[in-house]
Amino acid sequence: MNGRLSRFPTLCVFSGCFVVVAAWYFGVHQRWAIVEDLRHELEAQQAVLEQEGIDDASVQRVNAMLEHMGEEAAFYQQCWRSAYDSAALYEELDVLAAGAGVQLVRIEPSKSGMQLHRKDANVNVEGFIIEVQGPYADVAEFIGRVHESTGLTRFKSLRVYPSSTGADSGGIVVATMQTEHVAVSDVFTLGEDSQ
Structure with missing residues (x-):
């Protein structure tokens, strides 16, 4: 052992x-x-x-582009949201006229409105006949603001003429326009609930 x-x-x-x-x-x-x-x-x-x-700079540029695209999407979504409601659109046009320094003489709905409901998006078109009066530069500014701030805006007609006949108009013009404001909902809803 x-x-x-x-x-x-x-x-x-x-x-x-x-x-x-x-x-x-x-x-x-x-x-x-x-x-x-x-x-x-x-x-x-x-x-x-x-x-x-x-490199890092390229990645930062791509991130900046994505952030800018997100801001653009939020901007259009906000514009389209206001264009989807007639009362909000009336109020927005009134605010734009005051901001541009023109007198809002007349605003009334036109007969060109429509609504279209699809699976992926809802489209609403509101039409208005708008008449404003003021200095030419202010009227031009108002037209630009309407075009940029009220959703997808299309001017069906636009006439600008002196406020009075003759040479005594003093640079004051009258603009009569027929607009269509297109609102689209449920487009930019990646990861969000529908509005």
Whole structure:
């Protein structure tokens, strides 16, 4: 039995070494290999990015473009929202006239309105006949504001003429226009609920 006892410490040392080597190989070595593979993949991706010339400035430009597109979408969505409600549109036209410094002589609905409901979007068209009076520059500013601030706006007709006949008009003009204001809802609703 003495021979067996003398082999026991050797067997324990050998078994211990085997367990340590196996643990290193199956635990640490495999994880190390995964980390090395990831490092090589990252280096390859960085090399591709450097070859394509993509740098932080390019990424920032793309992010700025995406932010600008989001602002544009929010702007149009707000314009279209106001154009979807006749009362809000009346109020908006009144505010635009006051802001441009012209007198709003007449505003009435025209017969060109319509509504169209589709699966992906709803379209509403409100038509108005608008008459304003004021200095030519202010009337031109009002027309520009109407075009830019009330949804998709189309001028079906526009007439500008002096406020009185003869030379005593003093630069005051009258503009009569027929407009159509298109409102679209449920278009820019990525990740949002429909309005």
